[in-house]
Amino acid sequence: MKKQLLLLVLILATAVALAGCGGGGDNTDTASVAPRGQNTSAGDPEEGKTLFAGTCSACHGPEGLGVAGLGKDLTTSTFVMERTDAEVLEFLKTGRPASDPLNTTGVDMPPKGGNPALNDDKLLDIIAYLRVLEQ
Numbered sequence: 001m002k003k004q005l006l007l008l009v010l011i012l013a014t015a016v017a018l019a020g021c022g023g024g025g026d027n028t029d030t031a032s033v034a035p036r037g038q039n040t041s042a043g044d045p046e047e048g049k050t051l052f053a054g055t056c057s058a059c060h061g062p063e064g065l066g067v068a069g070l071g072k073d074l075t076t077s078t079f080v081m082e083r084t085d086a087e088v089l090e091f092l093k094t095g096r097p098a099s100d101p102l103n104t105t106g107v108d109m110p111p112k113g114g115n116p117a118l119n120d121d122k123l124l125d126i127i128a129y130l131r132v133l134e135q
């Protein structure tokens with residue numbers, strides 16, 4: 001019985017300690033952190049521009065205006081505009097094969113534009129560049 005009581009005290013003490021830690025965070029100044037809207041990006045658009053030129057421009061053109069018979073215009077893409085960075089990231093990792101019923105051109109959009117070296121960080125840089133293009 002004594003052991004059980006000790007255990008209970010320990011659990012309570014831990015719970016109080018954890019609650020204390022969580023509560024402390026509320027007092028930090030969050031004013032300097034800009035609110036993250038749908039069209040702001042965590043990536044670096046300059047870096048993204050370079051990566052876009054290396055992988056995506058072959059089909060989407062250097063300015064993202066699209067290439068006839070290849071990639072679509074990304075500057076006016078409501079598909080991109082209406083999605084969060086996380087959603088666009090998922091799309092870029094999956095692509096949209098010609099066999100996909102949502103495909104609109106009958107041409108493959110390969111996963112990561114066919115460049116497996118593009119990790120999430122690099123793709124977020126590219127997404128930041130897409131956000132610049134759509135302005």
Ligand code: HEC
Pocket residue numbers: 052055056057058059060070071072073074077078079080092096102103104105106107108109110112113114118126
């Ligand atoms: C081999 C050509 C090719 C490459 C390389 C390529 N794309 Fe695409 N992309 C396409 C095609 C084709 C589509 C249109 C698919 C369809 O018909 O729905 C597309 C569609 C997209 C869309 C959806 C646009 C919309 O409005 O539906 C986005 C976003 C996109 N590509 C981004 C990229 C990015 C970013 C890269 C570089 C990492 C890239 N693409 C590389 C061919 C390509």
